Amino acid sequence: MIGPPPAAAGRPGRRRLLALRRLAGVLLPAGGLLVRARLQRLHPPPPDATPLGPADQREYRALRQRAAALEKQIAALRPKGTYVIIDAGRNLLTLVKDDRPVLEAVCSTGSGRALSDPVKKRLWVFDTPRGEFDVRARHPNPVWVKPDWAFLEVGEPIPRDLAARLAPTELGDYAMDLGDGYLIHGTLYERALGLSITHGCVRLGARDLDTVYHSVRIGTPVYIF
DSSP states (O other): OOOOOGGGSSOHHHHHHHHHHHHHHHHHHHHOSHHHHHHHTSOOOOOTTSOOOHHHHHHHHHHHHHHHHHHHHHHHHSOOSEEEEEETTTTEEEEEETTEEEEEEEEEEEOOOEEEETTTTEEEEOOOOOEEEEOOEEEESOOEEOOHHHHHHTTOOOOSSGGGGEETTTTOSEEEEEETTEEEEOOSOGGGTTSEEESSSEEEOHHHHHHHHTTOOTTOEEEEO
């Protein structure tokens, strides 16, 4: 571990104050700008050999109380049990159990590209949605029923026969339905994992997909940002 900076290596009171300031900075996104505004009004810290003055002591106690309150608020909002976090910016999926990450997996998410149908005046934008979702269904050996855009994208005519739309291997061994047609599923193109190339679904490699599928249940929360 990296030790404290030289300025924090002096008196215990100084180290506690600086540590609490750093904690307040971490908790600010959950607690608003109040603590930061108060910290900005503080004078520069006195030399290490100088005890904390009355103003710093009061600020220290106030920050400690504020930090404790923010920790309680965060703890109340934190999901419980098993849940999935998907960072679409970094294409990283994290499986969490009892507040502990048990799997971090490279995934692929939506490309953001748009595709239009000039005949029927339709437009698709291939983004992965952001927000709070849940696993609505779990499918072993899923079969993809290719929608119209899958044929328009490659310049093929849209078939009328259902059998021509079936792709039994495209989704891998498992799929988890997040609603509105969005899935977490496998891929035939594992070399492309980590790239934003999908039509909105979240793709995983076979091994990671197996772990996630057998860890979640119907109703498991999924957070995408």
